[in-house]
Amino acid sequence: MKVTCPNCQEKLTPKAIKNINKKGIYVAKQCPSCENWFSLSKPLTILKTLGISLLLLTSLLNMFDIKSEYSLVFSGIGFAGILVAILITFLGKNEKVDKPVV
Numbered sequence: 001m002k003v004t005c006p007n008c009q010e011k012l013t014p015k016a017i018k019n020i021n022k023k024g025i026y027v028a029k030q031c032p033s034c035e036n037w038f039s040l041s042k043p044l045t046i047l048k049t050l051g052i053s054l055l056l057l058t059s060l061l062n063m064f065d066i067k068s069e070y071s072l073v074f075s076g077i078g079f080a081g082i083l084v085a086i087l088i089t090f091l092g093k094n095e096k097v098d099k100p101v102v
């Protein structure tokens with residue numbers, strides 16, 4: 001999976017990115033080519049986190065057989081959640097961010 005730097009449009013492999021700054025659910029990465037920082041846009045980051053949480057939650061419900069009559073529904077919701085998260089990971093646009101304060 002390659003990410004495109006929103007600044008210099010350079011296609012980057014995740015391995016090429018050396019500097020990563022994590023702040024809660026937000027992850028900022030530094031482009032090794034132009035040294036500018038970028039990250040997935042905030043609404044998309046939140047949506048992605050929500051999707052993953054949905055999968056975790058519904059998997060847990062199924063695992064512990066809580067409301068097992070709805071297990072198929074939970075699986076469906078969980079699947080939709082992870083689908084959204086994957087789509088955002090692959091298609092989500094990155095945007096330029098300020099250099100994180102270290």
Ligand SMILES: [Zn+2]
Nearest residue numbers: 005008031034
């Ligand atoms: Zn760049």
